[in-house]
Amino acid sequence: MAIKYNIHEIGSNIDPTVPKKFYLRPISSGEKTLDDLAADISHSCSLTESDVYAVLQSLVREIPRAISDGYIVRLGNLGSFRMSVNSTGSAKKENVSELNVHKRRLIFHPSKQMKKELDKVTFEKKISSYKQEA
Template sequence: MALQIRLFQNKDSRKEYGGKWYGRVVSTGEVDTRTLARNISESNSVTESDVKAVIAALVAEMKRQMQNGKTVVLDDFGRFHLTVQSEMTDTKEEYNLKKHIRRIICKFTPSARRNQLTHRLEREMCDGVKLKRWQFDE
């Protein structure tokens, strides 16, 4: 199956890109842990419940490590780390963690390798993706 792309027109006429068209990915739904576990178990010698147990343990351990300030690196998958959205203050003394931290965010960066010929980063998760224009755009 191909990644569905829907076209949108920028409505902001104050900018040089006002009225121009751009594409966005159309979500075709979600996949949950149970479905992933079942699919993985069908292509391997482990059971669905074993896969679910490993995924649950992985999530719990990743959370523990990130809450301790670590970046979690899953080889050939990517990196996860926590960051914050913070309000600014005029002085260091004014800054209050409870008051000025708006939220905590988990960031993900997919793994990448540099192509030796082009020197461009290639992301494993994005290799081989086929694109298709969303049929309801016409």
């Protein structure tokens, strides 16, 4: 199955005189919840849905815990998670503290195998459900 997409015309915020360009934008098919993933995974292995859900829920709890202890969390062929921050600068080294942090981000880096699988994804233009008048 392919990811459906629309085409959007977007202009430059920096220079409005530059001609607009057309960009492909993927369309979401909805969401997959942890419950959905647990059910899907349980159908392809010998674990029950509740066993898979328990493991996934443990990951949700343990990844932030390991990140807050300063670790990069590597999950084999899935990829890795690490913390990144944006902070304001200080004129003096001794003035830098946790108060300088204004944004925390969890960064995910997919593994080589995951990237390889994502490279196989195809795209399909969404067919409009209405007729355009010429």
